[in-house]
Amino acid sequence: MLEIKNLHVKYGYIEAIHGIDIKVSKGEIVSILGANGAGKSTTLMTISGLIKPSEGSIVFDGQDITKLPANKIVEMGISQVPEGRRLFDTLTVEENLDLGAFTIKDKNTIKKNKEWSYSLFPRLKERRNQLAGTLSGGEQQMLAIARGLMSNPRLLLMDEPSLGLAPILVKSIFETIKTINKSGVTVLLVEQNAKAALKLANRGYVMEVGKIVLEDEANNLLTNPQVRKAYLGG
Amino acid sequence: MELFFQQLTNGLAIGGIYALIALGYTMVYGVLKLINFAHGDLFTLGAYIGFTLLTSMNLIGKIGPLPTLFLFGIIIMGLVGIAGIVLERIAYRPLRSADRLAAVVSALGASIVISNSIMLIYGARFLVYPHHILPNFTINLLGMKIPFMRIAMLLLSIILMIILYLFVQKTRIGTAIRATAIDHGAARLMGIDVNKIISVVFFIGPALGGAAGFMVGLYYGQLNFMMGWMYGLKAFIAAVIGGIGNIPGAMLGGLLLGVIEALGAAYISTSWKDAIAFFVLIIILIVRPTGILGERVADKI
DSSP states (O other): OEEEEEEEEEETTEEEEEEEEEEEOTTOEEEEEEOTTSSHHHHHHHHHTSSOOSEEEEEETTEEOTTSOHHHHHHHTEEEEOTTOOOOTTSBHHHHHHHHTTTOOOHHHHHHHHHHHHHHOHHHHHTTTSBGGGSOHHHHHHHHHHHHHTTOOSEEEEEOTTTTOOHHHHHHHHHHHHHHHHTTOEEEEEOSOHHHHHHHOSEEEEEETTEEEEEEEHHHHHHOHHHHHHHSOO | OHHHHHHHHHHHHHHHHHHHHHHHHHHHHHHHSOOOTTHHHHHHHHHHHHHHHHHHOOOHHHHOHHHHHHHHHHHHHHHHHHHHHHHIIIIIGGGTTSOHHHHHHHHHHHHHHHHHHHHHHHOSSOEEOOSOSSOOOEEEETTEEEEHHHHHHHHHHHHHHHHHHHHHHHSHHHHHHHHHHHOHHHHHHTTOOHHHHHHHHHHHHHHHHHHHHHHHHHHHOEEOTTHHHHHHHHHHHHHHHHOTTOHHHHHHHHHHHHHHHHHHHHHTOGGGHHHHHHHHHHHHHHHOTTOTTGGGTTSOO
């Protein structure tokens, strides 16, 4: 479904990603692990088209999207739940969801998607006229995920959805990711919470300073001594 | 009391003009964090296009004054709006990722280019709008004689502001404008074409400014290629008073500044009119640096 080949990304003169290859097949949950600054978020932003690579290609469903502008990439069916949520704080919950569906013209589809979002997160329905900035951290993350689903994505990119959340909320967010995946959305998940991510994922990649250093089935990564030592606390 | 109400209505009428121009500053600032210093000159452009339309086409005799002015107003808003889009493409877009100071210098340069182009085309002398386009009768309001033009001007600016407010609050594109003002990156992740939104903003702001230019031409009758400088500056003050980046703030700031100026001119001294405007700005910056409605500073637009 998604095939990244030999991707290089530069910030000015400094190269942040040194030629990575990532493959995501339809229906999978694939996780990218790695420390701060490894280039995980940069990779997701490059897939979404907010950063343009200096070399390499990104192919989605057989079409080269490397040079497409960000809005076309959303239209093709790739949506992102960005790191730090980046909600529109001074807009209401409902307006945030409407913006998530910006690429969809059909009002009935928008309504249907909104209903699905509200059924995933009933809390959001109660607060639909509240400003996004006044929600609690957990609710904000729910809204960020719901907003990401509003455009009918076939591939959902998620950047640190568990960041800054209480453990009990982390668990429920990961449950939701599973539900979303079961409904037919492929997920590429960037996480610092390596254990939870690998338990959820089919496969995983480990990134270190702009390179993929390891790639395997999630179960194998969970037991890999190197991964255990570096990311799972021994 | 008569003087007070005459000056109040006068101030509201001119304040409506300030508000219309201020909206252009504040909307552009909202999405780009840029003060478009060429905005005052687009206002001038509106006034001059109005002059050309009025003197070259003799429509008034055929379809009557009000339909003519309405039609010309629409044409002016369209043309000045397009000029705004072109301005952004040429002067600001290439500098989007450059230092912010570069865009400010470019804005000042664009201001000089537009005002001097107008001078080269129309000449440096004052021009006068054709007389008696609208019947200059007065309306009796609570026993006072208020010129019809004054009320028409205030009503028209309020109507334009209401339309703008509804557009920004209620429509899909309006919501996208507000989202873009909050976070460009997140807006792009929603599939919003941010460049298109910026073009929309650079159409709407100058279109309102152009309409204001036409109204000033009709009201005062006199044009000069430098007129955008003072009006632009006043409107900028109005935007800052209301809280820059904030749409209701620009409306409030404009009306307020107009009224303060008119009352100041009546009760203090006419020659101190401009000084009073700057004095108000200084006071506001000391007491409330974010502007009157500026606490909703995150609600950039």
